[in-house]
Each structure stands twice: as structure tokens, then as C-alpha cells.
Amino acid sequence: xxxxxxxxxxxxxxxxxxxxxxxxxxxxxxxxxxxxxxxxxxxxxxxxxxxxxxxxxxxxxxxxxxxxxxxxxxxxxxxxxxxxxxxxxxxxxxxxxxxxxxxxxxxxxxxxxxxxxxxxxxxxxxxxxxxxxxxxxxxxxxxxxxxxxxxxxxxxxxxxxxxxxxxxxxxxxxxxxxxxxxxxxxxxxxxxxxxxxxxxxxxxxxxxxxxxxxxxxxxxxxxxxxxxxxxxxxxxxxxxxxxxxxxxxxxxxxxxxxxxxxxxxxxxxxxxxxxxxxxxxxxxxxxxxxxxxxxxxxxxxxxxxxxxxxxxxxxxxxxxxxxxxxxxxxxxxxxxxxxxxxxxxxxxxxxxxxxxxxxxxxxxxxxxxxxxxxxxxxxxxxx
Numbered sequence: 413x414x415x416x417x418x419x420x421x422x423x424x425x426x427x428x429x430x431x432x433x434x435x436x437x438x439x440x441x442x443x444x445x446x447x448x449x450x451x452x453x454x455x456x457x458x459x460x461x462x463x464x465x466x467x468x469x470x471x472x473x474x475x476x477x478x479x480x481x482x483x484x485x486x487x488x489x490x491x492x493x494x495x496x497x498x499x500x501x502x503x504x505x506x507x508x509x510x511x512x513x514x515x516x517x518x519x520x521x522x523x524x525x526x527x528x529x530x531x532x533x534x535x536x537x538x539x540x541x542x543x544x545x546x547x548x549x550x551x552x553x554x555x556x557x558x559x560x561x562x563x564x565x566x567x568x569x570x571x572x573x574x575x576x577x578x579x580x581x582x583x584x585x586x587x588x589x590x591x592x593x594x595x596x597x598x599x600x601x602x603x604x605x606x607x608x609x610x611x612x613x614x615x616x617x618x619x620x621x622x623x624x625x626x627x628x629x630x631x632x633x634x635x636x637x638x639x640x641x642x643x644x645x646x647x648x649x650x651x652x653x654x655x656x657x658x659x660x661x662x663x664x665x666x667x668x669x670x671x672x673x674x675x676x677x678x679x680x681x682x683x684x685x686x687x688x689x690x691x692x693x694x695x696x697x698x699x700x701x702x703x704x705x706x707x708x709x710x711x712x713x714x715x716x717x718x719x720x721x722x723x724x725x726x727x728x729x730x731x732x733x734x735x736x737x738x739x740x741x742x743x744x745x746x747x748x749x750x751x752x753x754x755x756x757x758x759x760x761x762x763x764x765x766x767x768x769x770x771x772x773x774x775x776x777x778x779x780x781x782x783x784x785x786x787x788x789x790x791x792x793x794x795x
Contacts, residue, residue, distance in 0.1 A: 422615055425778065426776065426779065427745050428746040428747070428775075429747065429748075429775055430747060431465055431749075433465055433466070434468055434570075435527055436491075437450070438468075438509075450508075451512060457516075460753075461772060462518070463519065464746060467520060467521075470500070470502035471524055471550045472526060472546055474503040474506065481499065481500055483529055487660060489659065489660065489664075490717065491718075511562070514562040522563055523567035523570050523619060524567070524569060537580040544604075544610070566616050566617075567638055568600070568604065569618055571589070589622060592627045597630060605633065616634070618638070625696070627697070629701045630701070631703060632701035635703070637697065640710060641690055641691060641694065641734070643711065644713040646686045647687075649675065649683065653668065653675050664715060665715070665716075668721075668722060673725075677726065687711065698781060699743065704745040705743050706744065707746070710750060712727045722759075727750065732769075736773065742781060
């Protein structure tokens with residue numbers, strides 16, 4: 413049995429050390445893709461000290477009457493997921509994978525990127541209640557399969573309402589990525605409350621990217637906050653290096669290789685200070701609405717990969733700084749070390765000592781959100 417249950421998360425005595433395996437856990441199962449042997453990958457995760465994972469269970473494709481789905485690639489140059497069309501059958505795979513996680517006392521947060529399939533079933537989501545209902549159906553199936561105790565939370569949508577992940581939502585006249593519009597906040601709140609009514613024992617959130625210090629207590633409808641925080645999103649770093657976030661050409665990586673590290677090394681304190689300011693800004697929001705923070709995508713730059721000129725040293729330096737700064741606030745009850753913590757990123761993955769150092773820092777810290785209820789007695793994280 414797991415040492416932490418959904419009823420105890422997210423107010424644990426010590427933060428969880430998260431890795432994000434997104435949709436890669438299912439889509440990168442070919443030879444050399446990193447997840448062809450789940451048992452080995454999970455054992456290596458445990459060796460590095462992680463006790464929590466965030467993965468995509470494909471709720472829109474895993475219903476009781478769901479058939480195998482043909483996924484379309486969302487990008488071709490990044491190393492998350494499949495860069496080619498791929499047929500998947502999520503539910504049986506999810507049940508098996510959760511069982512393997514439970515065996516290793518690795519607790520799992522369920523999130524979704526609402527991957528596009530050939531029939532684009534995600535567009536059937538027409539209301540916040542329909543959004544929540546997909547998740548309720550999935551939870552019922554996991555309960556029936558006796559693997560729900562491996563789950564610590566549900567994140568109703570990755571980085572809502574971004575157009576890549578929530579095309580069913582129209583945020584106009586605001587940007588599709590503006591999670592702080594009243595329209596987006598109303599949808600999130602209605603979906604969260606609908607899910608919580610059906611499943612009150614499972615902590616629920618909606619992960620977001622972006623920041624607006626004027627939106628504070630408004631976030632209190634969530635059980636915890638899940639902001640994704642990077643130095644590159646907290647500054648003009650990408651503009652400074654002439655980079656971009658293109659998904660189907662390598663120009664963004666070429667800019668990182670040519671000017672990324674040198675720009676950072678020219679004044680590391682400047683970039684670290686901007687990251688720290690964003691971390692502290694979210695900590696102030698957490699204190700205002702009395703909600704813990706969990707961050708599973710974070711700290712350095714959004715996109716990175718193996719390649720000439722793409723050294724991992726400066727990325728790890730920034731990530732270590734981010735982990736330390738977040739822990740110092742006492743507001744985080746779950747922290748990732750980066751969004752590259754998986755076997756498909758060998759330059760990051762092979763540094764076992766670095767991972768152990770970060771996860772030991774995380775798991776030995778105290779969750780101490782000022783004014784929040786004390787962690788439940790005995791509510792420590794899985795080892």
C-alpha cells in the first residue's frame with residue numbers, strides 16, 4: 413500500500429519530489445525511446461530519489477466504451493511524446509502502469525494534455541461539467557480496477573486554456589493562453605466544483621502557465637495551485653537570444669545552442685533573480701488564498717533537448733536554484749526538478765548524483781504555508 417493517500421495530499425509534512433512523464437510514458441515505448449521497459453524506467457526513477465510522477469491518462473480516450481485511438485503529433489522537434497502518428501489504447505496501459513508505480517511507492521498525479529486523435533474527440537467537451545465528467549468516468553474505472561490508491565491528485569487540464577491543450581475552449585477576446593481572464597477562471601472553477609462534487613476525496617486543480625499578481629484569492633477554488641514556472645517565461649530571455657517556441661522546426665533550438673548558455677553565463681545572477689521573483693510572486697498568491705503549490709514543469713527553459721551546443725550544465729544550475737528558492741518559501745508541497753526528468757533526455761537523466769541531491773533537498777524540507785492548517789499527522793510522502 414502507498415504511504416500517502418489522496419485524502420492526505422497536498423498537505424503533507426514534506427514535499428513530494430515529482431518527475432513529469434506527461435504522455436511520453438505511453439507514446440515513447442519504441443526501442444531506445446526511453447519507456448520501452450516501464451519497470452526499468454520506474455526503478456531508475458526511484459534510484460534518483462523521486463517519489464511522485466505526473467502523467468497523462470488520456471481521459472477523453474479512456475472512457476468505458478473507448479476504442480483504440482490514432483494520435484496525431486503535436487510537434488516534431490521536441491522529445492516529449494511521439495513525433496509520428498501512433499495508435500494507443502490508454503486504459504489497459506494506465507491500469508498496468510499505475511500498478512507498477514504502486515509497487516514502488518511512487519504516487520501519481522493525473523493530468524491531461526488532451527492529445528488530438530484522428531476523430532478529435534476532445535472537441536466533444538462543450539461545458540465545464542462535461543470536462544469534469546470525463547475525469548469522473550476515468551476515476552470510476554480506476555476504482556473498479558483497484559488502482560485508484562496509486563493516484564494523489566487530478567489536474568483537469570494541462571496549462572488551461574492554451575490552444576494546444578484546450579481547443580474546446582474559446583478565450584476570445586483574450587489570448588488563448590491567458591488563464592487569468594474571467595472567462596477562463598469561471599470555466600476552471602465550474603469544472604473543479606463539478607469534479608469535487610462527484611469525487612470529494614481526490615484533490616483537484618488545473619495547471620496554468622503565466623502570472624498576474626492581481627489575481628490572488630480568486631484561485632482559492634482549487635485544492636492546490638499548479639503554476640508552471642521557468643526563468644525563460646519570467647524574463648525576456650528568449651527574445652534576447654532570438655529564440656522561439658516553434659514546434660515543427662529547429663530554429664528555437666538553434667538559438668539556444670548559439671546564444672542560450674552564453675547569454676545566461678554573462679550574468680547568471682540577473683536571470684536567477686528574475687526566476688526567484690516569479691517564485692516569490694506565486695508564493696504570495698499561495699499565502700493569500702491559503703493553498704499549497706505543486707509545480708511539475710519548471711525552472712530553466714521550456715524546451716531543451718540533446719544536440720550540439722546544448723549543454724545541460726547551465727540548465728541543471730538554474731533548476732537547482734529554482735528548487736532551492738521554492739523550498740525556501742515553505743509554500744510548495746510538490747516540486748519537480750525540471751521538465752526534462754525522463755530517460756529520453758540522457759544528458760539530464762544520467763547524472764544520478766544531481767537528481768539524488770535535489771530529491772533529498774525536496775523530501776527533507778518542511779511544508780509550512782503560513783496560516784494554513786498543519787499537515788495531517790502521519791501524512792508523510794512515499795519514500
